[in-house]
Ligand SMILES: O=C(CO)[C@@H](O)[C@H](O)COP(=O)(O)O
Protein backbone atom coordinates (compact mmCIF):
# COMPACT_ATOMS: atom_id res chain seq x y z
CA UNK A 275 0.00 0.00 0.00
CA UNK A 276 1.41 3.42 -0.84
CA UNK A 277 0.19 6.70 0.58
CA UNK A 278 -0.14 10.27 -0.57
CA UNK A 279 -1.19 11.62 2.81
CA UNK A 280 1.22 14.11 4.40
CA UNK A 281 3.64 12.55 6.85
CA UNK A 282 4.31 14.45 10.07
CA UNK A 283 7.40 13.88 12.19
CA UNK A 284 7.17 14.24 15.97
CA UNK A 285 10.61 13.96 17.60
CA UNK A 286 10.47 12.59 21.13
CA UNK A 287 12.12 14.89 23.63
CA UNK A 288 13.00 11.89 25.79
CA UNK A 289 16.15 11.41 23.70
CA UNK A 290 17.21 15.08 23.86
CA UNK A 291 19.95 16.56 26.03
CA UNK A 292 18.03 17.23 29.27
CA UNK A 293 20.60 19.83 30.33
CA UNK A 294 19.68 21.93 27.25
CA UNK A 295 15.99 21.27 26.72
CA UNK A 296 15.00 24.76 25.57
CA UNK A 297 17.75 24.85 22.94
CA UNK A 298 16.90 21.33 21.82
CA UNK A 299 13.24 22.20 21.30
CA UNK A 300 14.13 25.29 19.26
CA UNK A 301 16.66 23.33 17.22
CA UNK A 302 14.26 20.53 16.39
CA UNK A 303 11.63 22.99 15.22
CA UNK A 304 14.18 24.78 13.04
CA UNK A 305 15.17 21.37 11.63
CA UNK A 306 11.65 20.79 10.30
CA UNK A 307 9.84 18.88 13.05
CA UNK A 308 6.05 19.08 12.72
CA UNK A 309 5.14 18.30 16.34
CA UNK A 310 7.10 17.88 19.57
CA UNK A 311 6.35 14.57 21.33
CA UNK A 312 6.61 14.83 25.12
CA UNK A 313 6.71 11.54 27.04
CA UNK A 314 5.33 11.85 30.57
CA UNK A 315 6.34 8.90 32.79
CA UNK A 316 5.49 8.40 36.44
CA UNK A 317 7.58 5.42 37.60
CA UNK A 318 4.30 3.59 38.31
CA UNK A 319 2.42 3.07 35.05
CA UNK A 320 5.81 2.62 33.38
CA UNK A 321 9.15 1.82 35.04
CA UNK A 322 10.74 5.21 34.36
CA UNK A 323 10.27 8.84 35.42
CA UNK A 324 10.64 11.72 32.95
CA UNK A 325 9.17 15.16 33.63
CA UNK A 326 5.87 16.87 34.39
CA UNK A 327 3.72 19.87 33.48
CA UNK A 328 6.14 22.48 34.79
CA UNK A 329 8.75 21.37 32.25
CA UNK A 330 6.15 21.36 29.47
CA UNK A 331 5.18 24.91 30.45
CA UNK A 332 8.79 26.07 30.53
CA UNK A 333 9.38 24.68 27.04
CA UNK A 334 6.24 26.14 25.50
CA UNK A 335 7.92 29.50 24.84
CA UNK A 336 10.76 27.88 22.91
CA UNK A 337 8.66 26.71 19.93
CA UNK A 338 5.41 27.25 18.08
CA UNK A 339 4.85 23.69 16.82
CA UNK A 340 2.09 21.62 18.43
CA UNK A 341 2.99 19.92 21.71
CA UNK A 342 1.93 16.28 21.60
CA UNK A 343 1.80 15.03 25.19
CA UNK A 344 1.94 11.24 25.62
CA UNK A 345 0.80 10.44 29.14
CA UNK A 346 2.23 7.25 30.68
CA UNK A 347 0.83 7.97 34.12
CA UNK A 348 -1.91 6.39 36.21
CA UNK A 349 -4.26 7.83 37.13
CA UNK A 350 -4.12 10.48 34.41
CA UNK A 351 -7.35 12.36 35.14
CA UNK A 352 -6.00 14.49 38.04
CA UNK A 353 -3.29 15.90 35.74
CA UNK A 354 -5.20 16.59 32.51
CA UNK A 355 -5.95 20.22 33.35
CA UNK A 356 -2.34 20.83 34.40
CA UNK A 357 -1.01 19.60 31.05
CA UNK A 358 -3.65 21.57 29.17
CA UNK A 359 -2.69 24.72 31.09
CA UNK A 360 1.00 24.00 30.49
CA UNK A 361 0.50 24.30 26.74
CA UNK A 362 -0.27 20.81 25.45
CA UNK A 363 -2.13 20.88 22.14
CA UNK A 364 -2.83 17.18 22.08
CA UNK A 365 -3.05 14.84 25.07
CA UNK A 366 -2.95 11.06 24.62
CA UNK A 367 -3.48 8.39 27.20
CA UNK A 368 -3.53 4.62 27.58
CA UNK A 369 -6.79 2.74 28.30
CA UNK A 370 -4.93 0.81 31.01
CA UNK A 371 -4.34 4.06 32.95
CA UNK A 372 -8.04 3.87 33.85
CA UNK A 373 -10.44 4.07 35.32
CA UNK A 374 -12.71 5.50 32.59
CA UNK A 375 -11.08 6.14 29.21
CA UNK A 376 -14.26 7.55 27.66
CA UNK A 377 -14.62 10.13 30.42
CA UNK A 378 -10.93 11.07 30.24
CA UNK A 379 -11.20 11.72 26.50
CA UNK A 380 -14.30 13.84 27.09
CA UNK A 381 -12.36 15.82 29.69
CA UNK A 382 -9.48 16.48 27.29
CA UNK A 383 -11.92 17.75 24.65
CA UNK A 384 -13.73 19.87 27.27
CA UNK A 385 -10.37 21.46 28.10
CA UNK A 386 -10.19 22.55 24.45
CA UNK A 387 -7.42 20.13 23.50
CA UNK A 388 -7.11 17.36 20.94
CA UNK A 389 -7.34 13.88 22.38
CA UNK A 390 -5.59 10.61 21.66
CA UNK A 391 -5.79 6.96 22.67
CA UNK A 392 -2.61 4.87 22.88
CA UNK A 393 -2.43 1.13 22.24
CA UNK A 394 0.36 -0.88 23.84
CA UNK A 395 1.75 -3.76 21.77
CA UNK A 396 -0.52 -6.23 23.61
CA UNK A 397 -3.61 -3.98 23.59
CA UNK A 398 -6.20 -5.03 21.00
CA UNK A 399 -7.62 -2.53 18.50
CA UNK A 400 -11.24 -3.03 19.62
CA UNK A 401 -11.08 -0.29 22.24
CA UNK A 402 -10.66 2.30 19.49
CA UNK A 403 -14.06 1.50 18.00
CA UNK A 404 -15.70 2.42 21.32
CA UNK A 405 -14.15 5.89 21.45
CA UNK A 406 -13.64 6.72 17.78
CA UNK A 407 -15.94 9.75 17.98
CA UNK A 408 -13.85 11.15 20.84
CA UNK A 409 -10.32 10.93 19.44
CA UNK A 410 -8.22 13.09 17.13
CA UNK A 411 -5.32 10.63 17.22
CA UNK A 412 -4.67 6.93 17.66
CA UNK A 413 -1.14 6.05 18.75
CA UNK A 414 0.25 2.57 18.12
CA UNK A 415 3.14 1.72 20.44
CA UNK A 416 5.73 -0.28 18.52
CA UNK A 417 7.69 -0.85 21.75
CA UNK A 418 6.51 -1.42 25.30
CA UNK A 419 6.26 2.01 26.89
CA UNK A 420 8.81 3.35 29.36
CA UNK A 421 12.08 3.80 27.52
CA UNK A 422 13.56 5.21 24.35
CA UNK A 423 16.04 3.29 22.23
CA UNK A 424 14.15 -0.01 22.03
CA UNK A 425 13.71 -2.20 18.96
CA UNK A 426 10.66 -1.85 16.74
CA UNK A 427 8.09 -4.65 17.25
CA UNK A 428 7.10 -5.62 13.71
CA UNK A 429 3.82 -7.30 14.67
CA UNK A 430 2.43 -3.80 15.20
CA UNK A 431 2.47 -3.13 11.44
CA UNK A 432 -0.67 -5.19 10.91
CA UNK A 433 -2.32 -3.31 13.78
CA UNK A 434 -1.50 -0.02 12.03
CA UNK A 435 -3.08 -1.35 8.82
CA UNK A 436 -6.22 -2.46 10.68
CA UNK A 437 -6.53 0.93 12.35
CA UNK A 438 -6.06 2.74 9.04
CA UNK A 439 -9.08 0.81 7.75
CA UNK A 440 -11.11 1.67 10.86
CA UNK A 441 -10.25 5.36 10.59
CA UNK A 442 -11.13 5.53 6.89
CA UNK A 443 -14.42 3.72 7.55
CA UNK A 444 -15.28 6.14 10.38
CA UNK A 445 -15.05 9.18 8.14
CA UNK A 446 -13.44 11.12 11.01
CA UNK A 447 -10.26 13.19 10.73
CA UNK A 448 -8.01 11.08 12.98
CA UNK A 449 -4.21 10.98 12.87
CA UNK A 450 -2.55 7.55 13.08
CA UNK A 451 0.72 7.78 14.98
CA UNK A 452 3.42 5.18 15.62
CA UNK A 453 5.89 5.43 18.49
CA UNK A 454 8.95 3.35 19.38
CA UNK A 455 11.95 2.15 17.44
CA UNK A 456 11.09 4.30 14.43
CA UNK A 457 14.11 4.70 12.14
CA UNK A 458 14.48 5.63 8.48
CA UNK A 459 14.03 1.91 7.73
CA UNK A 460 11.02 1.12 9.93
CA UNK A 461 9.42 4.49 9.04
CA UNK A 462 8.88 3.26 5.47
CA UNK A 463 7.03 0.19 6.74
CA UNK A 464 4.90 2.32 9.09
CA UNK A 465 3.94 4.70 6.29
CA UNK A 466 3.15 1.80 3.96
CA UNK A 467 0.92 0.29 6.67
CA UNK A 468 -1.01 3.57 6.99
CA UNK A 469 0.65 5.66 9.71
CA UNK A 470 0.82 9.40 9.11
CA UNK A 471 2.58 10.69 12.25
CA UNK A 472 5.95 9.20 13.18
CA UNK A 473 7.45 9.65 16.64
CA UNK A 474 11.22 9.24 16.77
CA UNK A 475 13.55 9.91 19.67
CA UNK A 476 16.88 8.19 19.19
CA UNK A 477 16.68 8.37 15.39
CA UNK A 478 16.57 12.18 15.56
CA UNK A 479 18.19 13.40 18.79
CA UNK A 480 20.82 10.65 18.59
CA UNK A 481 22.23 12.17 15.41
CA UNK A 482 24.32 15.29 14.78
CA UNK A 483 22.13 16.53 11.90
CA UNK A 484 18.50 16.82 13.03
CA UNK A 485 17.27 18.19 9.68
CA UNK A 486 18.75 15.25 7.77
CA UNK A 487 17.31 12.78 10.25
CA UNK A 488 13.83 14.30 9.97
CA UNK A 489 14.01 14.37 6.17
CA UNK A 490 15.14 10.73 6.17
CA UNK A 491 12.15 9.70 8.26
CA UNK A 492 9.74 11.56 6.02
CA UNK A 493 11.03 9.48 3.13
O1 LIG B 1 6.75 6.72 24.45
C1 LIG B 1 7.88 6.35 24.22
C2 LIG B 1 8.54 5.30 25.05
O2 LIG B 1 7.68 4.93 26.08
C3 LIG B 1 8.57 6.90 23.03
O3 LIG B 1 8.04 8.14 22.66
C4 LIG B 1 10.09 6.90 23.01
O4 LIG B 1 10.62 8.04 23.59
C5 LIG B 1 10.57 6.78 21.58
O5 LIG B 1 11.95 6.68 21.56
P1 LIG B 1 12.73 5.92 20.39
O6 LIG B 1 12.26 4.47 20.41
O7 LIG B 1 12.35 6.60 19.11
O8 LIG B 1 14.16 6.07 20.75
Ligand SMILES: [Co+2]
Pocket residue numbers: 286311312313344453473
Ligand atom coordinates in the same frame (compact mmCIF):
# COMPACT_ATOMS: atom_id res chain seq x y z
CO1 LIG C 1 5.89 8.40 23.39
